[in-house]
Amino acid sequence: MKFKALIAAAAYAVVMSASSVFAQGTAPEAKAMLEKAVTAIKADKAAALANFVKKDGGFQDRDLYVFCYNTSDGKFTAHVNPKLMGTDIRALVVNGQKLGEDIFKTAKPGATATVDYMFPKPGTDTPAQKQSFVTQVGDQGCGVGYYK
Numbered sequence: 193m194k195f196k197a198l199i200a201a202a203a204y205a206v207v208m209s210a211s212s213v214f215a216q217g218t219a220p221e222a223k224a225m226l227e228k229a230v231t232a233i234k235a236d237k238a239a240a241l242a243n244f245v246k247k248d249g250g251f252q253d254r255d256l257y258v259f260c261y262n263t264s265d266g267k268f269t270a271h272v273n274p275k276l277m278g279t280d281i282r283a284l285v286v287n288g289q290k291l292g293e294d295i296f297k298t299a300k301p302g303a304t305a306t307v308d309y310m311f312p313k314p315g316t317d318t319p320a321q322k323q324s325f326v327t328q329v330g331d332q333g334c335g336v337g338y339y340k
Contacts, residue, residue: 217256244270
């Protein structure tokens with residue numbers, strides 16, 4: 193009997209840890225993170241951009257993260273994928289959608305807009321519905337996406 197209870201407890205622990213690993217951020221959380229990022233950029237742009245790319249910088253939570261790019265040349269200034277740093281967001285094409293161009297054209301100063309697209313969830317290759325909140329603050333276009 194104790195063995196069955198032990199197995200059940202172990203199975204429960206695995207399920208709970210797996211669900212926390214795959215936990216998704218929500219639309220309100222993504223929008224709030226973007227608002228927090230805008231405030232950080234206005235206070236100290238260099239420090240904000242540095243914190244956006246740090247795992248412990250306060251701007252990465254589950255599958256939510258801030259990305260930014262220069263509005264002058266489109267080059268990423270913050271992204272969790274270091275391979276994208278310094279590349280032009282406008283060159284980003286995902287599943288045939290000119291996602292980078294869509295984001296670049298949609299982000300406007302003083303407004304928050306959305307861009308919808310399909311993008312694989314972390315750890316998968318299957319595209320899933322995703323939406324990014326985007327805005328422009330100073331010379332930076334920034335966004336935070338979440339899976340629908």
